Amino acid sequence: xxxxxxxxxxxxxxxxxxxxxxxxxxxxxxxxxxxxxxxxxxxxxxxxxxxxxxxxxxxxxxxxxxxxxxxxxxxxxxxxxxxxxxxxxxxxxxxxxxxxxxxxxxxxxxxxxxxxxxxxxxxxxxxxxxxxxxxxxxxxxxxxxxxxxxxxxxxxxxxxxxxxxxxxxxxxxxxxxxxxxxxxxxxxxxxxxxxxxxxxxxxxxxxxxxxxxxxxxxxxxxxxxxxx
Amino acid sequence: xxxxxxxxxxxxxxxxxxxxxxxxxxxxxxxxxxxxxxxxxxxxxxxxxxxxxxxxxxxxxxxxxxxxxxxxxxxxxxxxxxxxxxxxxxxxxxxxxxxxxxxxxxxxxxxxxxxxxxxxxxxxxxxxxxxxxxxxxxxxxxxxxxxxxxxxxxxxxxxxxxxxxxxxxxxxxxxxxxxxxxxxxxxxxxxxxxxxxxxxxxxxxxxxxxxxxxxxxxxxxxxxxxxxxxxxxxxxxxxxxxxxxxxxxxxxxxxxxxxxxxxxxxxxx
Numbered sequence: 001x002x003x004x005x006x007x008x009x010x011x012x013x014x015x016x017x018x019x020x021x022x023x024x025x026x027x028x029x030x031x032x033x034x035x036x037x038x039x040x041x042x043x044x045x046x047x048x049x050x051x052x053x054x055x056x057x058x059x060x061x062x063x064x065x066x067x068x069x070x071x072x073x074x075x076x077x078x079x080x081x082x083x084x085x086x087x088x089x090x091x092x093x094x095x096x097x098x099x100x101x102x103x104x105x106x107x108x109x110x111x112x113x114x115x116x117x118x119x120x121x122x123x124x125x126x127x128x129x130x131x132x133x134x135x136x137x138x139x140x141x142x143x144x145x146x147x148x149x150x151x152x153x154x155x156x157x158x159x160x161x162x163x164x165x166x167x168x169x170x171x172x173x174x175x176x177x178x179x180x181x182x183x184x185x186x187x188x189x190x191x192x193x194x195x196x197x198x199x200x201x202x203x204x205x206x207x208x209x210x211x212x213x214x215x216x217x218x219x220x221x222x223x224x225x226x227x228x
Numbered sequence: 229x230x231x232x233x234x235x236x237x238x239x240x241x242x243x244x245x246x247x248x249x250x251x252x253x254x255x256x257x258x259x260x261x262x263x264x265x266x267x268x269x270x271x272x273x274x275x276x277x278x279x280x281x282x283x284x285x286x287x288x289x290x291x292x293x294x295x296x297x298x299x300x301x302x303x304x305x306x307x308x309x310x311x312x313x314x315x316x317x318x319x320x321x322x323x324x325x326x327x328x329x330x331x332x333x334x335x336x337x338x339x340x341x342x343x344x345x346x347x348x349x350x351x352x353x354x355x356x357x358x359x360x361x362x363x364x365x366x367x368x369x370x371x372x373x374x375x376x377x378x379x380x381x382x383x384x385x386x387x388x389x390x391x392x393x394x395x396x397x398x399x400x401x402x403x404x405x406x407x408x409x410x411x412x413x414x415x416x417x418x419x420x421x422x423x424x425x426x427x428x429x430x431x432x433x434x435x436x437x438x439x440x441x442x443x444x445x446x447x448x449x450x451x452x453x454x455x456x457x458x459x460x461x462x463x464x465x466x467x468x469x470x471x472x473x474x475x476x477x478x479x480x481x482x483x484x485x486x487x488x489x490x491x492x493x494x495x496x497x
Contacts, residue, residue, distance in 0.1 A: 029422065033421045033422065036421075036454070038421030038425055039421050044420075044421055047417060047420030047421055047422075048417075048420055048421045048422045049417075049422075050416050050417035050420060050422075051416070051417025051418065051420040051421065051422030051423040052417070052422045053416070053417070054410075054415070054416045054417050055417075055422065055423065078402060078403055079403055079406065081403070081464075081465040082397075082403035082404060082405050082406040082464075082465070083406050083407065085405065085407065085462050085464060085470045085472065086460075086462050087447060087462055087463060088447075090465065181416065200403070201396060201406070203406075204408070205394060205396070205406040205407055205408040206408050206409075206410060207407045207408060207409055208422045208423045209409065209423065209424065209430055209472050209474055210421065210422055210423055210424065210425055210458070210474065211422050211423075212460070212462070212472055213458050213459065213460045213472055213474065216447050216449065216460045216462060217449060217452055217460070220447075220449070
């Protein structure tokens with residue numbers, strides 16, 4: 001479960017914001033929250049990220065960990081659908097999954113990635129693909145969970161810098177303050193993923209009502225900077 | 229974080245179970261061969277809006293749930309039967325003496341060609357309370373369901389209690405909806421801009437009906453004014469729609485859920 005020195009660099013490659021999997025085009029709901037006046041400074045950005053981490057982030061981390069641990073990716077994909085009532089967010093997750101799939105197959109070719117790509121040509125939920133990519137890169141479930149949890153907060157923080165002209169030092173300090181909670185969420189996710197190998201209902205289903213509601217409104221905006 | 233911990237052993241709270249079974253009565257109506265309750269959960273047959281439907285009202289005979297209590301409510305609707313269940317009043321989650329968490333588990337099964345309308349009054353988390361609620365629904369592929377859940381954080385002018393509610397719905401054995409909301413003291417970010425912000429009431433209304441397989445509804449924005457509340461109707465990945473509503477109070481949430489139900493409802497079968 002732990003990262004060995006032989007694979008630690010692979011985690012850096014996978015979790016790098018510059019990994020070409022399309023994440024930079026998405027704000028994780030931050031654009032809608034900023035437009036609504038709910039996120040306006042580092043403190044409100046931190047509250048937003050904390051809420052997203054404990055809900056969508058925890059679910060994504062558990063899906064990724066379960067996929068990396070060998071759970072059936074198609075059942076995980078179905079579980080992800082059931083945990084995503086917003087069609088806009090389901091579409092975003094599949095679009096990001098398709099892009100992650102292309103990048104992952106180029107970096108770490110694997111039969112598991114090929115099989116999922118063939119079964120879900122329009123894209124599987126991104127955390128499921130991320131988990132298989134982690135396994136293909138020689139990483140474990142805890143690594144996959146960390147990558148997914150980090151992505152749940154790094155996207156909004158980066159977007160807030162652009163949308164609010166927030167000081168990048170302040171935005172990054174938010175991420176640094178959240179680091180202990182990221183570790184805790186990743187550990188919770190792995191524990192849930194282990195139980196999910198026997199019973200998929202053990203996967204967390206934490207939801208954030210405002211993220212779901214705002215995602216639909218945001219998807220209908222005629223002009224927006226971020227795709228979600 | 230939002231995972232529900234097992235109820236502490238040797239708790240001094242009340243344990244109570246209620247059970248309802250609805251079956252066709254052979255004359256176009258619905259009979260209730262099982263209607264059993266105890267302690268704080270008493271289901272009673274009341275007058276139904278439709279002749280083919282059995283109406284049950286759950287009467288809270290005692291104030292419940294208190295911390296440490298473990299309540300369980302089972303209902304099954306057998307093939308072709310129609311059951312509607314409501315409650316006489318809001319359920320208020322109150323703190324117990326020892327700070328233990330209360331549990332309330334609802335298990336619902338709706339068979340082929342059967343219908344369940346599960347429309348209880350709101351659940352209110354009083355200051356200092358701690359309740360873990362689970363609702364699991366097993367739907368046959370040809371079953372119909374209308375299910376409402378309304379959660380209110382604190383009584384009027386009161387600090388919120390803690391409330392974790394998980395709603396898991398399977399249809400034909402496959403996951404249709406799985407949502408857990410964790411709200412109140414000790415839940416990271418719950419009152420922040422990603423989860424509830426300043427709202428203190430939320431509601432969900434799920435309508436599952438095979439009719440939606442042929443008539444997939446679109447997204448409907450029901451309200452987006454923070455002063456009024458926010459709500460959206462979304463089609464799920466299966467033949468079902470979910471209305472999610474946030475508001476300052478229970479009345480606002482009920483109004484938004486009702487609007488969503490009108491916007492989505494399939495023709496009465």
